[in-house]
Amino acid sequence: MKTTTTSLIGTRMTRIGRILIYLFLSVLSVSSAFPSKNFPADTITDYYEVETIQMPKGLTAETDGLAVMPDGRIVAGFHRGEIMMYNPKTKTWKLFAEGIHDPLGIMAVNNSEILVMQRPELTRIKDTNGDGVADEYLTVTDDFGLSGNYHEFAFGPVKDKQGNLFIALNCASNGAGIFPEVRGKLDTLGRPGRMYSAVPYRGWIMKLTPDGKLHPYASGFRSPNSIGFDANGNLFASDNQGDWLGTSKLYHVQEGKHYGHPASLLWKEGFPHLTPIKLPVKMLDSLRTVESVAFPHSRIADSPTQPVLDNTGGKFGPFVGKMLVGEMNHPYLVRLMLETVDGHIQGACAPFLVGSGLRKGNNRLAFAADGSLWIGQTDHGWAGDRGIQHVRWKGKVPLELADMKLTPTGFALTFTQPLDAVTAKQVANFQFKRYYYEYHEAYGSKQFDVQPVAVSNAELSADGKTVTLKLSELKAGYIYELELGKLRSTTQQNLLNHLVCYTLNRLQRNTQANP
Amino acid sequence: MRKYAVVVLFVALCGLKIPVALAQDTTLTIRAIEGLKYDVPRFVVRPGTRVHLTLDNYDDMAHNLVVTLPNSRLRVVNTSLALGDQAVKLNYVPRTPDVVAHTATVDPGKSEKISFVLSQEGIYSYVCTYPGHGFVMYGVIYVTRRPATVPPLDKDPNVAANRKDDMAGHAGHMPDHPYELKYPAVYRTFMPDSGPASIAVGLTPKQAYCWDAGACRLRYAWTGGFIDQSDHWDGNGKKPTHVVGDVYFRDQGGFPIRFGTADRLPEVHFKGYKLINRYPEFRYTVNGIEVREMIKPLPTGRGLVRHFSLGAVSGPIYFACKPGDGVKYRPSVGKIQDGMVRLPVGTRNFTITMTAE
Numbered sequence: 103m104k105t106t107t108t109s110l111i112g113t114r115m116t117r118i119g120r121i122l123i124y125l126f127l128s129v130l131s132v133s134s135a136f137p138s139k140n141f142p143a144d145t146i147t148d149y150y151e152v153e154t155i156q157m158p159k160g161l162t163a164e165t166d167g168l169a170v171m172p173d174g175r176i177v178a179g180f181h182r183g184e185i186m187m188y189n190p191k192t193k194t195w196k197l198f199a200e201g202i203h204d205p206l207g208i209m210a211v212n213n214s215e216i217l218v219m220q221r222p223e224l225t226r227i228k229d230t231n232g233d234g235v236a237d238e239y240l241t242v243t244d245d246f247g248l249s250g251n252y253h254e255f256a257f258g259p260v261k262d263k264q265g266n267l268f269i270a271l272n273c274a275s276n277g278a279g280i281f282p283e284v285r286g287k288l289d290t291l292g293r294p295g296r297m298y299s300a301v302p303y304r305g306w307i308m309k310l311t312p313d314g315k316l317h318p319y320a321s322g323f324r325s326p327n328s329i330g331f332d333a334n335g336n337l338f339a340s341d342n343q344g345d346w347l348g349t350s351k352l353y354h355v356q357e358g359k360h361y362g363h364p365a366s367l368l369w370k371e372g373f374p375h376l377t378p379i380k381l382p383v384k385m386l387d388s389l390r391t392v393e394s395v396a397f398p399h400s401r402i403a404d405s406p407t408q409p410v411l412d413n414t415g416g417k418f419g420p421f422v423g424k425m426l427v428g429e430m431n432h433p434y435l436v437r438l439m440l441e442t443v444d445g446h447i448q449g450a451c452a453p454f455l456v457g458s459g460l461r462k463g464n465n466r467l468a469f470a471a472d473g474s475l476w477i478g479q480t481d482h483g484w485a486g487d488r489g490i491q492h493v494r495w496k497g498k499v500p501l502e503l504a505d506m507k508l509t510p511t512g513f514a515l516t517f518t519q520p521l522d523a524v525t526a527k528q529v530a531n532f533q534f535k536r537y538y539y540e541y542h543e544a545y546g547s548k549q550f551d552v553q554p555v556a557v558s559n560a561e562l563s564a565d566g567k568t569v570t571l572k573l574s575e576l577k578a579g580y581i582y583e584l585e586l587g588k589l590r591s592t593t594q595q596n597l598l599n600h601l602v603c604y605t606l607n608r609l610q611r612n613t614q615a616n617p
Numbered sequence: 618m619r620k621y622a623v624v625v626l627f628v629a630l631c632g633l634k635i636p637v638a639l640a641q642d643t644t645l646t647i648r649a650i651e652g653l654k655y656d657v658p659r660f661v662v663r664p665g666t667r668v669h670l671t672l673d674n675y676d677d678m679a680h681n682l683v684v685t686l687p688n689s690r691l692r693v694v695n696t697s698l699a700l701g702d703q704a705v706k707l708n709y710v711p712r713t714p715d716v717v718a719h720t721a722t723v724d725p726g727k728s729e730k731i732s733f734v735l736s737q738e739g740i741y742s743y744v745c746t747y748p749g750h751g752f753v754m755y756g757v758i759y760v761t762r763r764p765a766t767v768p769p770l771d772k773d774p775n776v777a778a779n780r781k782d783d784m785a786g787h788a789g790h791m792p793d794h795p796y797e798l799k800y801p802a803v804y805r806t807f808m809p810d811s812g813p814a815s816i817a818v819g820l821t822p823k824q825a826y827c828w829d830a831g832a833c834r835l836r837y838a839w840t841g842g843f844i845d846q847s848d849h850w851d852g853n854g855k856k857p858t859h860v861v862g863d864v865y866f867r868d869q870g871g872f873p874i875r876f877g878t879a880d881r882l883p884e885v886h887f888k889g890y891k892l893i894n895r896y897p898e899f900r901y902t903v904n905g906i907e908v909r910e911m912i913k914p915l916p917t918g919r920g921l922v923r924h925f926s927l928g929a930v931s932g933p934i935y936f937a938c939k940p941g942d943g944v945k946y947r948p949s950v951g952k953i954q955d956g957m958v959r960l961p962v963g964t965r966n967f968t969i970t971m972t973a974e
Contacts (some may be wrong), residue, residue: 158795221815240889250813483852
């Protein structure tokens, strides 16, 4: 009965959410019904369309995992253990497998076989007799601990070019205890803390080599939902604001490194046998590799999810080669603009598809061969929505920030369209502030040392697409939050998104501190 | 990962030498649920069993759990109503010889564990003596050497009336899935009294078992229903899945297959399962030897038929059939001696039939 109430509320919330979006859109169109005479009222819906997929009747559509099959069907796994196939041509659903314990990750192997990351294991699920229904559920790896705590989710898998698979293991939460019996070695030194790791290798990203062995790869994760590769084969993991995470983050994951949530250090080879959170914060701080991107809480993301590469060759619009990240608590995705500075990846994030009709709870993202994006949504007792939406680019290029790069004296902003020179050169259209989040045990962090940063000069490139900004000060270790003004293009388009945040971990080598 | 199994074997081996009464322990959780109910309507133990019982309060009001001697439930309930201003201090539990064991008052969302031994055969009760609850909120404990004499649940005069209604059917329930569940049904979920990587298998809507994929063994079996996952599916999934029905078998002997010597616990690895006519055939390795296990219901009555196929093994094979876990064992080959079947050398296929006692 509880479930009934929850899903009714869920439906109602969705309806209210939709009404709000419609209201918001109608306000937008009213305000833009009176544009200055040269500018048509363009909004995100002129460039992207969002289709809401009809889900099977009786399904509680908490979408855990989602992938695209080679034949174009969509495979989705749901909280109650169903794995179902959706045929976009016939718009019909078919059951493929049942009884999976939170299938939070799915990877298509071929049209009759998938890999599924469920709580207890990575499983190869296969239809061996060609009837379209799975009959074989073989364990690929279960060589990690399981305490019975509800927060021990498992994410992935993703595959690198060498054929290794990567999975990510959530820490447990002190919202509940552990089972009297656990799988794996129980170490009570791992129990203290808000998010804890009492069995191996909670809080780790693991590498499964083709010989079937699972290796601890990198530590320091809290709730790494989820992982993905960029165009150059770099592995990224998002992680959620909470204890030891002042705000949500995206890490560039490299072998042997530690990313800051201390609980997992208990299982690091050669690490002293003690409760890691009891070590001095300064020492813990020195052990960690910082994030590539910090997502300022509530400004950009409260609960980022899967990073996915736009490898569509331009079929999804102008952001090809860059990554998108899902977001649970806002009705949008997050777009990334990364670069390598002084040998380390860092960069910017910005909201994407705001006002498009996209719902919240954007948990899983997968590009289809036609360049459209499938998005699985869930709430799982937290904020979010349920179901699946399908986003298509309509073929016209919106005016958006396409790239943000650090320069020795500021930032170079490249847009998708040539900008109107008058507005692009007005420094008032580039309002910067900078701040940082503290590394500490308490949940989240306020913004520290918030300061406006003046722009002293804005130069427009010959092609009109790049504005080079000179800032009065550039300091490593800060997030630079930029609010863009009413920029417009020579193609008579309005800038759609005005907010971007750059995580400045490192200055370019040879950068002089600005006077 | 094998630590638990080692402990269990140690206990099992020691258990052969110590009095049976001390060797018998059972652990269970009873939830207080909405509508003045305990989720477990009744359970069955042998005389001398030490019961470790956790009362987990899922309701939005306070409850307790008081274990009473045969034929004394109403007396205890009425005495508790006369406690006056001592009631809160005493947790609404009268100090009378009728009370075998009790919890304190357990607030919503809290739980409390008690342990007690019921040595004499008889029909005991557990009841909530919180004012107004005791006349409807209770369950029954059968302490008997002959569990087969316990009446079917729906005909049991000792079970609370509001629990019998529930067993009759769940009209108006939201569907669990976008399809009608077919049996046999397999769920990987968090099962009580098992490892966290467990598999619940409903053979029929009324016959089921729990198989632990971490320890690669059958943990317990029950009849009367399958599982209720609504709590586990709700919200963040903090609460485990619940067994619906009566558990008649609970494994006591640890991992059953031994190679070479009867007392050496092997190393096991779970490899998955294949569905054959929807029945899962489990695959695992035992000291590197591949084992397949398929479990089917007894054609009639309560019990299971377990088919095993093994890879080639040199030397003897043993299968542990520990008495006192609720079933009678019958192997297809070999004889049971001291709680072990010694299978003939070269055995590749065998069947263990388990019939509820």
